[in-house]
Amino acid sequence: MKIGKVVLLAWLVCVSIQLHAQRKYVYRKDRFFVGSFVGMNFTQPIVSDRYNILEQTPQSAAGDFEKKYKTLAQNRGGNYGLYVSFAYTKYFSLIIQPGFRSQRFNYMTSYAWEDTLNVTNINKEMLHRQKISNVSIPVLTRWDFTTRHFSPFLQVGLSADFIYFASKSVFYDTKIDGEVDRKSANQSSVGDLTNHMRKFNVGLVGGGGITYYRESFAMTLASNVKYGLRNVIDDQKRYSDFTGFGVEYLDVMDQFKLLDLDIQLTVMIPIHKKW
Amino acid sequence: MAVLWIVVGCKKDPVDSFPYMKIYDEKEGNKSFLPLSIVKSPVDNGYVILSSFEGWKIQITKIDNEGGFLWNYELPDAYVNAVPSLLIINNELVIVCMDPVGLYTQLLRIDETNHTVIDFSSIEEVLYPTYAHFDGQSLYIQNCPLQSQMMGVHRVNQALDTVEKSGYLNIFTNVDDKVLDHLTNDGKKIPFFLQTTPEKDFVIMNGFYNYSFSTVFLNNNLEFEGVLNGAGFDGGICALQPLGASTFSIARTSNHNLFYAPKVILDPTQIEMATSIVAQGNSELDDEKTVVVKEVTIKGVTYEAFISSTRSNQLLLCIYNENGILVGKKYIGKNIPMVPCDFLQTPEKDILLVLQTKILGSFNRIATVNITKLELEEMLP
Numbered sequence: 167m168k169i170g171k172v173v174l175l176a177w178l179v180c181v182s183i184q185l186h187a188q189r190k191y192v193y194r195k196d197r198f199f200v201g202s203f204v205g206m207n208f209t210q211p212i213v214s215d216r217y218n219i220l221e222q223t224p225q226s227a228a229g230d231f232e233k234k235y236k237t238l239a240q241n242r243g244g245n246y247g248l249y250v251s252f253a254y255t256k257y258f259s260l261i262i263q264p265g266f267r268s269q270r271f272n273y274m275t276s277y278a279w280e281d282t283l284n285v286t287n288i289n290k291e292m293l294h295r296q297k298i299s300n301v302s303i304p305v306l307t308r309w310d311f312t313t314r315h316f317s318p319f320l321q322v323g324l325s326a327d328f329i330y331f332a333s334k335s336v337f338y339d340t341k342i343d344g345e346v347d348r349k350s351a352n353q354s355s356v357g358d359l360t361n362h363m364r365k366f367n368v369g370l371v372g373g374g375g376i377t378y379y380r381e382s383f384a385m386t387l388a389s390n391v392k393y394g395l396r397n398v399i400d401d402q403k404r405y406s407d408f409t410g411f412g413v414e415y416l417d418v419m420d421q422f423k424l425l426d427l428d429i430q431l432t433v434m435i436p437i438h439k440k441w
Numbered sequence: 442m443a444v445l446w447i448v449v450g451c452k453k454d455p456v457d458s459f460p461y462m463k464i465y466d467e468k469e470g471n472k473s474f475l476p477l478s479i480v481k482s483p484v485d486n487g488y489v490i491l492s493s494f495e496g497w498k499i500q501i502t503k504i505d506n507e508g509g510f511l512w513n514y515e516l517p518d519a520y521v522n523a524v525p526s527l528l529i530i531n532n533e534l535v536i537v538c539m540d541p542v543g544l545y546t547q548l549l550r551i552d553e554t555n556h557t558v559i560d561f562s563s564i565e566e567v568l569y570p571t572y573a574h575f576d577g578q579s580l581y582i583q584n585c586p587l588q589s590q591m592m593g594v595h596r597v598n599q600a601l602d603t604v605e606k607s608g609y610l611n612i613f614t615n616v617d618d619k620v621l622d623h624l625t626n627d628g629k630k631i632p633f634f635l636q637t638t639p640e641k642d643f644v645i646m647n648g649f650y651n652y653s654f655s656t657v658f659l660n661n662n663l664e665f666e667g668v669l670n671g672a673g674f675d676g677g678i679c680a681l682q683p684l685g686a687s688t689f690s691i692a693r694t695s696n697h698n699l700f701y702a703p704k705v706i707l708d709p710t711q712i713e714m715a716t717s718i719v720a721q722g723n724s725e726l727d728d729e730k731t732v733v734v735k736e737v738t739i740k741g742v743t744y745e746a747f748i749s750s751t752r753s754n755q756l757l758l759c760i761y762n763e764n765g766i767l768v769g770k771k772y773i774g775k776n777i778p779m780v781p782c783d784f785l786q787t788p789e790k791d792i793l794l795v796l797q798t799k800i801l802g803s804f805n806r807i808a809t810v811n812i813t814k815l816e817l818e819e820m821l822p
Binding site: 220221222290414 | 459460462464466467468470471504509510513774775798799800801802804808813
């Protein structure tokens, strides 16, 4: 009964908005919109080649040395920047969204050895947290489905990404259970990963959202998926060990591309074309 | 789309090789490994590493040309104390080691197909071998029998089964404790070596002689010709590369410092002090760790490469040109101790280094580091 009332109320709100919207059209053609956006992103490395410093031998303990990557939802970062669009027609716009984006991704490794002096096992489980900071310049084409106040849209384009800093830190404990509690675990220093990275990448971007237009401003809630087309790690510098974590934490980066899902809120104002 | 193709589709020129570092695992934490020598396999593109473990036991490890583990083999207890030079004789890999009971020298051939060794010769008159050198024609074995207070240099016949010529040098004092610690890897590794000059007119022996650790020049009859005396047992030459025409690259120690002389002319018939050789000191280097000196070729030019450990546990590769001038330095590693053991230049002109490092800061393991041709070229001005 309670759920039925909620559904009915939601339906009434939607119908009233729709009726209200159908009476109002927003003039967009030949208009610039400028604004800013803020949001969050979720990152997933798509691994193509795996690398290890520690080589397995027949005398190794059972198990493998492969990194266990955390899922998309566990790799959260943030993004913010400027928003500029120009509407060629009532439906079709060109968008540039230069901004700062911090991407995070995490993976786990674990190792075990027998201590024959103490007749015990020596375990080490490590959580590796990486952060990549980049300037991202997506250029998108956007198609609005309506010209009304509430206007859903789809957009697609390319993004040029410039990494200016990357870092990592390692949290570790002595129990191999698939979890490392960052509050109680030991922690490494913060290592500079920047020189292990290829500084430029280009990504395919696609997404959609909905914009609420008023005469004096507009707000957009949008989500995009970006897939980096170039490998992230510089193969020639993979083992250069700029972090100093190579032998200490038996760490070397895999080769991967980055898949990124973002959700962002944009506020913008219209500027009439004067020329 | 064109822009996308240009940005993404265009690829750099293919590179011959990639840099890497590999540590070869062993679940038994306290098992301690010490690499001794690395050579290119005569049968394929891989490399064979000779190492000791648990004191003087012997292991061989085969890796591919990207550092990947292929196989390893722990030799039976009947073979111990491999000398730190894996030899290629008649296109076969030969280990010179010792019988733990009879204490005489044994020669083993590595069978890479069946991942084992074949015992093909025993040289019973050479006890306690410390080094072996094959100059392309003759096999020389250095030894230091306990209680004898003498060091020996022996030339083995072409069949590799008997000694055809021997030379002995008096130490005049007992060095048994030092030699035993060296053989069992239970103390400081003594930089024993044998070399021959490119003209093959001198055999150079680094070992104990006349109350000191000295570098002795012997003629083809293995008779004494000259010596660079060390400062007792705590200073002397620790690595040497003969360049021909009485020119040498040497590393020497004195007063707990390490000195490099990348190009020095020495008279093999003189009696001099090794510590008086003009050399450049480098206070960040650890004089207690192994130093390796070899010729390398970069962009078709021959250079002298010195690899050693710093006191802060990094490796330091120094490249000197033909005039003995330092032209490039590269630090390798950070935080964790690394000790160089041997290196070679690969057919791709990379430097492949075998070293001892520690995992968890505790367990000694074999590791390899590949420094690519590109990295070497970038080191040069």
